[in-house]
Amino acid sequence: MAYPYTSDHEVRVLSEHFGDPSARTLEGARKNGRYETLKKAFEMGPDAVIDTVKDSGLRGRGGAGFPTGVKWSFMPKDDGKPHYLLCNADESEPGTFKDRELIRWDPHQLIEGCLIGAYAIRAQHVYIYCRGEFFEASAILGRAVEEAYEAGLIGTDIMGSGVDIDVTVHIGAGAYICGEETGLMNSLEGRRGQPRVKPPFPAAVGAFGQPTTINNVETLSAVPHIVKHGGEWYRQWGTEKSPGTKLFCVSGHVKRPGNYELPLGFPLQKLIDEVCGGIRDGHELKAVIPGGSSVPIMNAEEVARCDLDYEGVVACGSMLGCASVIVMDETTDIVKQVRRMAYFYAHESCGQCTPCREGTTWVTKILQRIEDGRGTEEDLDTLVEVTDQMTGTTICVLSDSVAAPVQSSITKFRDEYLALIRRGERVGAA
Amino acid sequence: MSDAKVRNPGWAGNTGEFDLTEEQVRGDDFVGTRPVEGGHPAGTPSYAYMKAERDPEAPLFEGPYQERFEKLLTRYPEKRAALLPTLALAQEVRGHVSPETMARVAELLDLPDAYVRGVTSFYTMYNKREVGRFLIQVCTNISCNLCGADDVLDAFLGATDTELGEISKDGDFTVIEAECLAACGFPTCVQINSRYYENVTPADVPKILDRLKERGE
Numbered sequence: 207m208a209y210p211y212t213s214d215h216e217v218r219v220l221s222e223h224f225g226d227p228s229a230r231t232l233e234g235a236r237k238n239g240r241y242e243t244l245k246k247a248f249e250m251g252p253d254a255v256i257d258t259v260k261d262s263g264l265r266g267r268g269g270a271g272f273p274t275g276v277k278w279s280f281m282p283k284d285d286g287k288p289h290y291l292l293c294n295a296d297e298s299e300p301g302t303f304k305d306r307e308l309i310r311w312d313p314h315q316l317i318e319g320c321l322i323g324a325y326a327i328r329a330q331h332v333y334i335y336c337r338g339e340f341f342e343a344s345a346i347l348g349r350a351v352e353e354a355y356e357a358g359l360i361g362t363d364i365m366g367s368g369v370d371i372d373v374t375v376h377i378g379a380g381a382y383i384c385g386e387e388t389g390l391m392n393s394l395e396g397r398r399g400q401p402r403v404k405p406p407f408p409a410a411v412g413a414f415g416q417p418t419t420i421n422n423v424e425t426l427s428a429v430p431h432i433v434k435h436g437g438e439w440y441r442q443w444g445t446e447k448s449p450g451t452k453l454f455c456v457s458g459h460v461k462r463p464g465n466y467e468l469p470l471g472f473p474l475q476k477l478i479d480e481v482c483g484g485i486r487d488g489h490e491l492k493a494v495i496p497g498g499s500s501v502p503i504m505n506a507e508e509v510a511r512c513d514l515d516y517e518g519v520v521a522c523g524s525m526l527g528c529a530s531v532i533v534m535d536e537t538t539d540i541v542k543q544v545r546r547m548a549y550f551y552a553h554e555s556c557g558q559c560t561p562c563r564e565g566t567t568w569v570t571k572i573l574q575r576i577e578d579g580r581g582t583e584e585d586l587d588t589l590v591e592v593t594d595q596m597t598g599t600t601i602c603v604l605s606d607s608v609a610a611p612v613q614s615s616i617t618k619f620r621d622e623y624l625a626l627i628r629r630g631e632r633v634g635a636a
Numbered sequence: 637m638s639d640a641k642v643r644n645p646g647w648a649g650n651t652g653e654f655d656l657t658e659e660q661v662r663g664d665d666f667v668g669t670r671p672v673e674g675g676h677p678a679g680t681p682s683y684a685y686m687k688a689e690r691d692p693e694a695p696l697f698e699g700p701y702q703e704r705f706e707k708l709l710t711r712y713p714e715k716r717a718a719l720l721p722t723l724a725l726a727q728e729v730r731g732h733v734s735p736e737t738m739a740r741v742a743e744l745l746d747l748p749d750a751y752v753r754g755v756t757s758f759y760t761m762y763n764k765r766e767v768g769r770f771l772i773q774v775c776t777n778i779s780c781n782l783c784g785a786d787d788v789l790d791a792f793l794g795a796t797d798t799e800l801g802e803i804s805k806d807g808d809f810t811v812i813e814a815e816c817l818a819a820c821g822f823p824t825c826v827q828i829n830s831r832y833y834e835n836v837t838p839a840d841v842p843k844i845l846d847r848l849k850e851r852g853e
Contacts, residue, residue: 227660300777300816338761341830346663348679374678374711379720380761396719398758414713457779457820464821550815
């Protein structure tokens with residue numbers, strides 16, 4: 207099945223059934239082996255499941271890249287409290303579109319991952335927090351949850367194992383910040399989605415005041431495969447520190463944008479040229495944002511030597527984030543796009559911390575002034591200074607996320623800012 | 637790979653050699669009929685969709701909506717946690733969340749009125765005032781913007797003869813800018829009520845509007 211685009215370079219583990227509508231029904235999912243691993247997990251016991259995930263080296267796919275098995279091991283044991291597993295499906299980082307595909311093409315893969323995760327951390331309830339805009343994905347997921355309930359795969363005494371786990375689909379209402387784990391917990395509890403101060407960390411005091419673990423959709427979708435085949439198996443792909451496969455969401459000026467599942471460590475240039483068919487005809491690469499709008503912009507020289515694993519991207523001056531590769535060709539007006547990103551953060555700031563609430567707005571205003579041709583060279587210094595003050599001074603990292611594109615673009619594309627400030631020249635202005 | 641064979645803007649992934657039907661892409665549950673009462677308690681709010689005919693004065697709640705509201709309450713360890721899905725349900729019935737609606741929701745959940753207002757104003761998906769029958773949200777964030785989202789937004793504003801955020805004269809359309817809708821590989825993405833339209837170009841806009849008027853969704 208030719209799901210929008212596929213490539214021979216792909217290793218399709220999680221995305222194997224993208225484009226196959228039968229995989230989203232319980233019947234189809236069982237043919238694909240879903241829920242067999244759950245049974246195996248119940249036989250292994252929670253600690254062995256955590257050890258297997260630790261061995262695999264799976265790292266959180268939501269952006270931070272924290273080792274999943276280690277995160278799970280922070281959960282207290284036998285404390286007599288209710289535990290919660292939250293699945294973060296509040297996908298809203300600009301450039302990211304993998305979780306929606308994972309949910310709507312293979313919902314049972316995610317549900318099985320949630321159940322195994324909940325079993326490992328001894329949680330009795332899983333909440334899957336879908337962003338409110340995902341009517342379609344959450345309808346498909348809701349249907350899949352129902353089917354699994356009816357088949358006795360969720361609920362009390364799952365498959366005769368004596369394990370009770372409930373799964374609930376919760377929908378948000380349009381707030382980027384609810385993708386931050388503590389913001390998500392507040393939102394789930396019916397509050398404003400403002401992030402909480404840590405510590406206490408969620409493993410001690412999380413949702414509803416109880417020990418909680420939060421994992422991304424892609425992380426939990428990978429879990430059944432790892433538990434089924436073992437940690438070593440997962441390490442056949444990727445690098446020592448970043449094992450496994452990862453969904454790369456490629457968007458922007460490439461011929462074949464889309465989701466591609468590739469081993470971590472895949473060269474970025476090859477991803478653009480071979481997997482995505484290259485830059486659109488008659489144009490050349492100018493810049494790439496490798497991990498969603500919150501990470502620094504890379505120029506063509508950095509792109510050429512970058513390998514896409516957590517360490518490789520850092521070595522090239524950026525971050526892998528959630529592997530949302532936004533590709534820009536030479537027609538791109540960097541100042542305009544950075545202003546658009548800054549506007550996004552100003553719009554989505556929860557308003558809790560002053561550096562972020564004030565900083566995002568003023569950075570957007572200054573960038574707008576430059577874009578309108580009324581900027582001065584001092585404005586560039588002001589932008590760097592303001593974004594410096596916004597880094598590491600707030601409860602969550604939304605504020606830092608503005609600094610990344612602003613500072614990196616001023617460093618790497620200073621000429622473009624100066625051309626606009628000094629001579630009113632804009633890229634791509636017809 | 638060849639250029640698009642068919643460019644039906646109604647559904648996802650329809651560039652290249654993608655030959656699935658809309659039903660296959662979206663799932664029968666979504667394109668077909670959905671139960672008003674919401675099905676299983678675990679999936680209750682996931683059936684949210686906007687009613688084409690909305691009554692800002694409709695009671696909160698009665699009939700199948702009351703049933704769904706009661707199911708919502710069973711899903712959380714505390715009543716307050718049902719606030720977001722309850723507001724979504726109220727909006728589904730009434731079309732927008734007015735101060736009166738917030739007060740009624742507060743009453744239903746034993747919460748202070750001001751608290752509910754504070755939460756409602758935090759989230760963008762609750763319409764604080766009336767919108768057209770079709771709420772058209774055009775993503776203009778970076779990935780879509782690189783591929784011409786500003787032109788798509790202008791095309792929608794032109795074709796519906798409205799200003800950003802206003803209701804068109806016939807009451808049918810409200811066009812607003814949206815932040816990233818997580819469909820960046822299929823730019824420009826436009827959300828109209830509960831449905832995504834992907835790979836939208838300015839040329840598709842009249843066709844989409846015709847289809848909306850024809851199908852009522």
